[in-house]
Amino acid sequence: MSRPLRVLVDGTDGADVPATDRGLHYGDGVFRTLRVEQGRPCEWPLQLDKLQADAAGIGLMPPPVAILESQVEQICAGLPAAVLKIILTQGYAGRGYARGYRDYGARCILLLYPPPAHPDAYWRDGIRVRWCETPLAINPRLAGIKHLNRLEQVLARAEWHDPVIAEGLMLDTDGRVIEGISSNLFIVREGKLLTPDLSRCGVAGVARGMILNAAPAYTRAVHIRDLNPDDVLTADECFVCNSVVGIWPVAALQDRRWPVGPVTRRLQSLFGERWPPVA
């Protein structure tokens, strides 16, 4: 429940957001959450690519890269470790669903937070996860995009208060396993790495992309395919990932227990040279 260290709204320090903002009214925008180290955003080229692709996915014109980068540089400067959230919204465009492209551009909202304070054990020994009852709706038009319509994740996260459970796994309305509330999911089976198909719903995160790119060096094969809950429970290894925490092994789900597996441990090194304190 950390408060932001600093906020920049279109480059203005500490500003609020107009009550007319279309991000607020409709979720008409996209976002990224990423790590900052030594005053610089991590994996910036990948994060920028994804931000631009997601903006294009909902027909949002992002600010010029030079302006965005200068604001990101401004807010991150001097911070040894932090989390940066970048929100781009369609800005102001009057009452009603119709956008007013010609008159108004995207609004860029940057929020800088302290680094997360998770226990070291989350990286070292793994986390306990649960199944969420709130389903993810299927809409291929929005699948994969990290947009601002995240009420499903909010409702899923509100299903439990037990601090021992670090993440919830979400199914789509047809019962397929899709992702964690704020992470992507991978399993390992017979040396093969599997992760859910996100063409119907879910967010195709940057950490997931990094793992998919790197995985052929660590595993026999990589498959993107539909998974059901039993596939997860019977997997040899299971882990979740995102750009903020890197990789958390899954150690417990229902009655199932996993030690941290060799593929998971090897893949952690993709992220683990930085703040996740992998032994």
Next chain:
Amino acid sequence: MSRPLRVLVDGTDGADVPATDRGLHYGDGVFRTLRVEQGRPCEWPLQLDKLQADAAGIGLMPPPVAILESQVEQICAGLPAAVLKIILTQGYAGRGYARGYRDYGARCILLLYPPPAHPDAYWRDGIRVRWCETPLAINPRLAGIKHLNRLEQVLARAEWHDPVIAEGLMLDTDGRVIEGISSNLFIVREGKLLTPDLSRCGVAGVARGMILNAAPAYTRAVHIRDLNPDDVLTADECFVCNSVVGIWPVAALQDRRWPVGPVTRRLQSLFGERWPPVA
């Protein structure tokens, strides 16, 4: 594309919204859009009921009614005709999807707009509508609720720029007709009034509820059921409704043309004594 005449954020005139607002970050909130006449919100008991039910539907604690009503009264005072938008968000609760109920309450954002400037012919002769390609995702957990996750409506409304088309009709991902982008849909067939089942997706609006309550006096029967596009195209009458415009007859869809039918015209009187200028 009207600008608000006035904005109240938690009772403060002209205020902006903190960049940490969960309505902005996640669409974690609900809203109402309604008419104001002679300084008072129209159908206030129904609007308040729906606002409270929708807030409960996403686990949001609304402000005390007396406080909400006093802010609504404050913003509407003296206005002969206007449109009021009420947004309740989960307010501030730190980074991440988890809400912090105990520390923070709902934020109340009121925006007052000029009355809509639609042509009289929309009420008198009806409107042209189109089918939207953007589908509505099915999620019974959120169905019926007017929450702030409205990107599907934004994308649907961005499909056309022809000002002759006044509304778009949306299908769910399984091809059922659900509603207009900012309205509910009714058809008349053999004297019976039919409107789509909204248990999978869609917004169950206040105007729809008023029509369903009143309709038995005007029609042989009222049915809430699944409709497909052909049901609409072969209907005897077709109209859309919402709390701002009342009822607009549908006059044209693809090659189909309708005169304004008798059931539609009679039902318009539910709303038509006020600003819709029905002859």
